[in-house]
Amino acid sequence: MSVSKKIVLLGHFGVGKSSLLRRFVENTFSENYVVTIGVHIMKKEVIVSNQKVTLIIWDVEGTDDFTKYRPSYLMGASSFIYVFDASRTVTYNDLKYNLSHLKEKYPLVPVHIIGNKVDLVDKNEVLENLKQQDIQHSYLSSAKTGENVEQLFENVAAQLLENA
Amino acid sequence: MLDTLRESYFKKTTQFIVINREMIVVASDNCLFHMSTGMDITDFHPFFFSLSELFESEEGEAKQKFYCIQFDILGKTYYIDIETHKQNPTELVIVLNNLTDHYKSVHQIKQVRNESIIGFNITQELNKELEVQRGFKNKFLANVSHEIRTPLNSILGFVSVLENTDISKEQLDILSIIKTSSKNLVTILDDLMDISKIEAGKLEIKNRRFNFLEFIETLGKTYKIRAEDKRLELLIEINEKLPRFLVGDHLRINQIVVNLLENAIKYTHQGSISFKVYTNSVNARRIPVTFEVTDTGVGMPKDKLESIFDSFTQLEKKGLFGGSGLGLSIVKQLTHLLDSDLEVNSEEGVGTTFKFTIHMGVSHNQKKEPSKNVVIRHKTKGKGKKPRILLGEDIEVNQMLMMKLFTDHGGYSLDVAKDGERVLKFLDNYHYDLVIMDITMPRMDGLDTTVHIRNHPNKKIAKLPVIALTARSSEEHQQEAKEVGVNAYLTKPIDTDLLFSTVDKYLNRYKRKPKDNEDEEALS
Structure with a gap:
């Protein structure tokens, strides 16, 4: 029996949410930045522990102010993936504030924190920055190279099944 | 006529669909997209998965609006606003409103805006990185400059001492070459420091x-x-x-x-x-x-x-x-x-x-000022008590050089303390007229020592003139020294004439029991 789960990708604009999604669903990547407006939705089936899970992934338009997200986009989400750009500190300086807003509004929805574009930076430097800001990230990934993209979504799916 | 127009316009932009709890299309006017009766609407687009839970919700929550949902259908992108109305517990009416043209213009504006902000962020990150690199470079240069100046101080100092001894013309020529080469090295160090200051934007123009x-x-x-x-x-x-x-x-x-x-x-x-x-x-x-x-x-x-x-x-x-x-x-x-x-x-x-x-x-004033009073040389040679000077210096070769310079010059008595703590001990136990101090010293550096001197309960000690003699040549170091109360700042390698003229200047001032504001002016 297949279960379908809604996952929402959140974060500042230009952090690579759409690229992560395309890499995961279509295994493609483009250097060109194309703004997402509103929401772009894709689905992909994954098998976790012999069980089929259909991930319905909502790639929501990026913003630096999470209070501006339309509730209808986040409604019914089983998991949030908070993406930041590891090469731009401005995209994770306010991470704690945005997280607290999510936790307040959606206390039961787990949040996975992903630092994307690690191909552009010195990983140790990013890890040091995150440590200084006490940010517990799930993965450092690269939509460009595919690093940790598959693992990220599979891990999210596995956690969803565990919590189901 | 108006009704016909309205109907035709409405048909182009809006589609009504009815689905049941199983997400099956019960009815559709197909004005925008073809959805045959009996098809699973989630097969048409994954967005519709999210509507299943609306059947589970209370009556009042059944009306929902979803803005700007991107549909990629047959290679074409549509931006649709979607509204849902729960007719009864088993049926949901979905209204698709095609606003592609409107959202495309919004898209263009946001594309330009976001690209510009991202570009700005990237520039800021690069600048931050450059600043860090520059900081490292400048610190490295300052340290290298200090490390080279210290031995240069001994070389130039002892060359001056040797010049005044009984040596042959040939030896004097060789000394002159050593002196010129050493001075060239000092110029290179000064140039390096200037370049670094200019790059860091720290070189100020003083008109x-x-x-x-x-x-x-x-x-x-x-x-x-x-x-x-x-x-x-x-x-x-x-x-x-x-x-x-x-x-x-x-x-x-x-x-x-x-x-x-x-x-x-x-x-x-x-x-x-x-x-x-x-x-x-x-x-x-x-x-x-x-x-x-x-x-x-x-x-x-x-x-x-x-x-x-x-x-x-x-x-x-x-x-x-x-x-x-x-x-x-x-x-x-x-x-x-x-x-x-x-x-x-x-x-x-x-x-x-x-x-x-x-x-x-x-300048408005084109008249030559009368020449300022030349500092009166401290004349104590042979008669009266010699001024007693305390030197704080940790490096032995520099101590030797200073002792040699003061002995050759004559007219002063010089004691040496090898760190800041000892400087303070000497001051507590003996009377001194002036302190010359290296800045970089073990246990207590010259700046901390000066702070202790200025806060000393004995007013005479607290007002003692302090001359910094250091290989640290940057303006920041000079400013720091000024802030803690250092009266004059001399850099190594030692310029013997400047050293003694500064010593004499402050010995004369101290004799006159200076006012506090005189001291501040001394560093300018």
Whole structure:
């Protein structure tokens, strides 16, 4: 029996949410930045522990102010993936504030924190920055190279099944 | 007519669909997309998965609006606003409103805005990284400068001591070579520090009134001798319109002109050097003053002219623009800081002309001030009590050098303490007239020691003149020293004349029981 789960990708604009999604669903990547407006939705089936899970992934338009997200986009989400750009500190300086807003509004929805574009930076430097800001990230990934993209979504799916 | 138009417009933009709890299409007017009755609507687009839970919700929550949902259908992108109305527990009406044209224009605006913000962020990150790198470089340079200055201090100091001993003419010549080479090394260090300051934006232009004509005449005299040493002729031309007193950064103008004249002498093997200073303006509050140095030296190929201003760049041709490769880079950057531009014209084998024009204020007061009181030499030799000086210095060779200098000079009594803590102990136990102190010392450095001196309960000790004698040459260090109450800041290698004139100046002031504000002025 297949279960379908809604996952929402959140974060500042230009952090690579759409690229992560395309890499995961279509295994493609483009250097060109194309703004997402509103929401772009894709689905992909994954098998976790012999069980089929259909991930319905909502790639929501990026913003630096999470209070501006339309509730209808986040409604019914089983998991949030908070993406930041590891090469731009401005995209994770306010991470704690945005997280607290999510936790307040959606206390039961787990949040996975992903630092994307690690191909552009010195990983140790990013890890040091995150440590200084006490940010517990799930993965450092690269939509460009595919690093940790598959693992990220599979891990999210596995956690969803565990919590189901 | 109106109804027909409305209906046709409505058909193009809106579609009504009815689905049941199993997400099966019960009815659709297919105005936008074809959805056959009986199909699973989630097969049409994954968005519709999210509507299943609306059947589970309460009546009041059944009406929902979803803005700007992107549909990619048959290679075409649509932006749709979607509204849901729960008719009854088993049926949901979905209204699709096609706003693609509207959202496409929004998309364009956001694309431009976001790209510009991201570009700005990236520039900021790069700048931050550059700042960090620059910081490392500047710190490294400051440390290297300090480490080199310390042994240089001993070399130059002991060379001076040796010069005054009974040595042969040949030995004196050798000493002169050691001295010149060491001084060149000091110049390179100063240049490195200046470049680093300019790059860090920390080099400030300080405009002050100064005797411009005297400054040019002195420069001319100095370089006439230097040129004659190489059997070159230095022709000096000073325009008569130039006022005597101008307002400008005397120090930096001097640095530029000295570099240009040094360069000209260095690379001219025969012929002459001309140094012209002129203005085309009279009776103005600010005038343009042009400096021009022309030589009949080796010249430069045209394609290399730009690169000679880069730091550490030397032309390949041996003996052309050798040295540290810093001089012209500094000149270029200093002229830029003075709102000017350095022009260069050169022809290989013929010669080179460097020219720059700076705007300087004309002082209202063109009268020469009466010469200031010359510091009275502290005359204690042979009679009376010698002034007692305490030296705080941890490096043995520097201690030896200072002892030798003070012994040779005579007229003072010098005690040495090897760190700041010992300086304070000596001050508590003996009477001193002045303290000379290294800044970098173990246990307690010179700055902390000065703070302790200034806060000493014994007023006499608290007011003792303190002269810093250090290899740390940056303005920040000088400023730091000034803030803790150091009276004068001398840098290593020691300039013996400056050292003793400063010592005498403060010994005389201290004797007069100075007021507090006098001390502050001393560092300027």
